[in-house]
Amino acid sequence: MRKWLTCAILxxxxxxxxxxxxxxxxxxxxxxxxxxxxxxADLSGLWLVHPSASxxxxxxxxxxxxxxxxxxxxxxxxxxxxxxxGPNKTTPQQSNDPxxxxxxxxxPRIYLHPKPIEIVQLPDELIFMYEYDRIVRHIYIDGxxxxxxxxxxxxxxxxxxxxxxxxxxxxxxGFNDKTWLDRIGHPHSDALHVVERMRRVNHDTLxxxxxxxxxxxxxKPWTVQTSFQLRPKLTLDWEGxxxxxxxxxxx
Amino acid sequence: MRNCLTHSxxxxxxxxxxxxxxxxxxxxxxxxxxxKMGEQKADLVHNLSGTWGARAPVGDARKSVYGEEDGxxxxxxxxxxxxxxxxxxxxxxxxxxxxxxxxxEENSNDLxxxxxxxxxPRVYAxxxxxxxxxxxxxxxxxxxxxxxxxxxxxxxxxxxDPHPLWMGHSIGSWQGDTFVxxxxxxxxxTWIDRMGHPHSDALHLVERFRRVADNTLExxxxxxxxxxxxxxxxAQKVFQLRPTSVRAGGAACEDIFINEAFGxxxxxxxx
Numbered sequence: 001m002r003k004w005l006t007c008a009i010l011x012x013x014x015x016x017x018x019x020x021x022x023x024x025x026x027x028x029x030x031x032x033x034x035x036x037x038x039x040x041a042d043l044s045g046l047w048l049v050h051p052s053a054s055x056x057x058x059x060x061x062x063x064x065x066x067x068x069x070x071x072x073x074x075x076x077x078x079x080x081x082x083x084x085x086g087p088n089k090t091t092p093q094q095s096n097d098p099x100x101x102x103x104x105x106x107x108p109r110i111y112l113h114p115k116p117i118e119i120v121q122l123p124d125e126l127i128f129m130y131e132y133d134r135i136v137r138h139i140y141i142d143g144x145x146x147x148x149x150x151x152x153x154x155x156x157x158x159x160x161x162x163x164x165x166x167x168x169x170x171x172x173x174g175f176n177d178k179t180w181l182d183r184i185g186h187p188h189s190d191a192l193h194v195v196e197r198m199r200r201v202n203h204d205t206l207x208x209x210x211x212x213x214x215x216x217x218x219x220k221p222w223t224v225q226t227s228f229q230l231r232p233k234l235t236l237d238w239e240g241x242x243x244x245x246x247x248x249x250x251x
Numbered sequence: 252m253r254n255c256l257t258h259s260x261x262x263x264x265x266x267x268x269x270x271x272x273x274x275x276x277x278x279x280x281x282x283x284x285x286x287k288m289g290e291q292k293a294d295l296v297h298n299l300s301g302t303w304g305a306r307a308p309v310g311d312a313r314k315s316v317y318g319e320e321d322g323x324x325x326x327x328x329x330x331x332x333x334x335x336x337x338x339x340x341x342x343x344x345x346x347x348x349x350x351x352x353x354x355x356e357e358n359s360n361d362l363x364x365x366x367x368x369x370x371x372p373r374v375y376a377x378x379x380x381x382x383x384x385x386x387x388x389x390x391x392x393x394x395x396x397x398x399x400x401x402x403x404x405x406x407x408x409x410x411x412d413p414h415p416l417w418m419g420h421s422i423g424s425w426q427g428d429t430f431v432x433x434x435x436x437x438x439x440x441t442w443i444d445r446m447g448h449p450h451s452d453a454l455h456l457v458e459r460f461r462r463v464a465d466n467t468l469e470x471x472x473x474x475x476x477x478x479x480x481x482x483x484x485x486a487q488k489v490f491q492l493r494p495t496s497v498r499a500g501g502a503a504c505e506d507i508f509i510n511e512a513f514g515x516x517x518x519x520x521x522x
Binding site for chain 2 (some may be wrong): 020102120122124127129134135136138140144147238239240242
């Protein structure tokens with residue numbers, strides 16, 4: 001049964017990839033002309049997450065000290081989570097944190113893992129390369145809409161960006177519901193809508209205001225803040241493979 | 252499982268092939284104009300930026316000693332016949348259990364099922380092969396989904412004290428209208444293709460990229476690995492430029508494989 005399912009998923013994926021390729025080849029060449037003007041800011045570089053001092057001890061596992069306004073559904077999910085961090089922590093062996101199964105961390109949780117992030121800025125997209133779990137995230141800023149045919153939905157969501165002044169506003173939907181919002185198990189549903197507002201407040205600092213909207217899990221949208229520091233001397237290590245570490249753990 | 256997989260790949264292959272034909276005949280393209288680059292576009296010769304998708308071979312090039320399994324040889328191999336393996340490589344090849352090609356097995360020991368990086372040149376051995384290329388001062392980036400190659404163009408050499416890297420250590424330079432990428436230090440746990448041809452830590456890969464038309468990129472690769480192959484051998488691939496509206500990537504490995512891989516426990520060969 002499991003093999004059949006895997007096969008079906010694999011087959012569907014191959015078909016989808018091929019089909020999108022087929023559609024793409026039929027489509028006229030697209031090249032938005034409004035991209036000619038220079039971007040209002042340059043976010044390129046190697047960055048390391050650097051929460052403000054006021055974020056305190058919780059900044060390694062949560063974005064805010066106070067509980068977000070969970071719905072009954074959200075509370076139930078939160079109670080079922082067995083995190084390895086925070087006030088309700090258990091051991092990594094007993095934890096049901098999805099990252100211990102080598103699943104991608106999701107968003108915004110990835111910013112709670114202090115590994116370098118390289119931003120490559122192009123006229124029509126920004127590419128975020130997260131060393132943690134070797135995640136490549138494309139943020140399209142060429143005016144295209146969200147992809148409405150995401151199947152399966154994405155671990156890191158579907159990201160569309162636009163410049164508002166010198167702030168990059170990234171709208172993210174299309175998530176699956178398998179990740180946690182932070183390292184202490186705050187849940188989300190597949191209705192999760194994340195908006196990041198990124199601004200290079202000075203040469204060495206990038207701020208990110210993150211709004212989390214998920215009516216199934218939270219009674220109202222809530223906003224958290226984090227920031228990053230430029231670390232040009234860092235190099236991105238793209239060799240770590242979670243599955244390999246898991247294997248070592250088991251030996 | 253095999254039947255389903257084979258069918259889906261065959262279907263995908265048919266779709267892809269028909270799409271290539273559609274792409275070549277639709278839209279009122281004038282081959283004479285689009286195939287030959289005008290002088291005003293000569294700068295494109297030295298610009299590989301964009302997202303490229305592999306074209307399937309046509310005509311006699313589709314024939315193979317492997318038969319027509321799994322969507323055609325280009326879905327799992329770099330060329331249509333076995334390269335000249337040494338006894339060392341023959342032994343490794345027999346121990347490898349691919350899930351594609353003429354020697355496929357139900358219980359594969361392909362590291363791809365554990366979501367390990369594919370390595371080079373294996374990334375080219377698939378119907379859906381393709382990459383996004385970004386040229387920047389001092390380096391050229393190649394994205395194969397989440398797998399990234401950083402090809403240094405700042406004049407540096409390969410490291411003197413090499414340690415293996417999943418996608419190897421790559422340096423690139425322009426030789427006339429050809430971008431030459433020289434790669435060493437490729438982790439020898441990766442396979443050279445999806446049908447299990449092995450390589451040693453001595454693998455030296457040279458890729459020669461030429462943009463022969465606006466929308467066409469040709470790649471000739473030379474595989475030189477005296478431990479595994481009796482003589483250096485070459486393979487070719489042709490890529491077509493995709494519209495910028497095509498999203499990069501595709502399904503995450505974890506969506507496709509990881510549940511099964513963890514149930515089965517990933518198999519990691521020792522060095």
